[in-house]
Amino acid sequence: MILVTGASGALGKLVAGRLAGRDDLVAGTRSPEPSPAGPPVRRVDFDDPASLAGGFAGVRTLLIISAGYAEDDVVIARHGAAIEAAATAGVKHVIYTSLAGSGDHLTIALPHRWTEAALAAAPxxxxxxxxxxxxxVPVGLTMMAGSGAVPGVLAAPWGRGQVSVVAREDLADVAARVVAEVQDDVAAGRRSRHAGRTYELDGVKTIGAEDVAAALADVRGVPVSYRPSPLGAVWTALAAKGVPPYQVAHAVSIFSNIGAGLLAGERTDLPGLLGVAPRPVRGLVADAVRASA
Ligand SMILES: NC(=O)c1ccc[n+]([C@@H]2O[C@H](COP(=O)([O-])OP(=O)(O)OC[C@H]3O[C@@H](n4cnc5c(N)ncnc54)[C@H](OP(=O)(O)O)[C@@H]3O)[C@@H](O)[C@H]2O)c1
Known part of the structure; x- marks a missing residue:
């Protein structure tokens, strides 16, 4: 049996949708809603480890969708509880959605790398x-943190940096494929070819702040040019908008890493695992600008 955690989230829903034809799929989420057309749904809340014994019972292949959006200690406790419960339940193979190696210097890297180490030590x-x-992510943060005070100018702290970006749909395709292949192997008593593997899934395209400015120009119907602004302004801009402190720190670290040229991932396993060309990201940039303009 496969269980996908976080099945109500954007990524979890896409993965569960791709596996929906299987009769060995169970969806796990914090607030299960009965869905006659979908797979069986179980309550799975990493903040409530008691929910995990029943949630993981009988599961052999477990997809843990990372449960971020919190301080490091909270995320570590969540993922630690999930790994411990998976071991207790006799899960055979855990697939975990982590953070690309290009993100090693982001604030959110710490709980992801802690989780990878805990998984490596698991049975x-x-x-x-x-x-x-x-x-x-970078486009939305730019629209929030960037200043539109001067008409026709998008001021944001990207420096001259570029960032690799990817379509969530592509990541869902890869996750569903790996999960399905792993479960077929587990059911047949074979060790999967994916066992012990770490796949880098950066996008194949990079974008720069000029691309965000161009998308904004399309939305507004007027020319918009990019002007680099200081990183320090992000703290106050986001805090003033009520963004929680850990997320402000995360945003600053994203801009800082872009400016330092660290987020233009150079090695990716994405095309090989997709088996087709990754989806274009231009439309995603435009959508993200439109959503926040
Ligand atoms: N690669 C990226 O650019 C990027 C961007 C943002 C986030 N992320 C990470 O990738 C994950 C999936 O992204 P997404 O787009 O699906 O985000 P999302 O739509 O905001 O979903 C958040 C996910 O976290 C799960 N979650 C939160 N608290 C949980 C808990 N206590 N126990 C179990 N699950 C919990 C939710 O599960 P339920 O609601 O179903 O319980 C849901 O699947 C995020 O949680 C975050 O860690 C990656």
């Missing part, structure tokens, strides 16, 4: 899917 096979940044 089951593992596969780590090191997901790249969704296109809407």
């Amino acid at each position: 089951f096979d593992t596969t780590v899917l090191r997901n790249g940044l969704y296109a809407e």
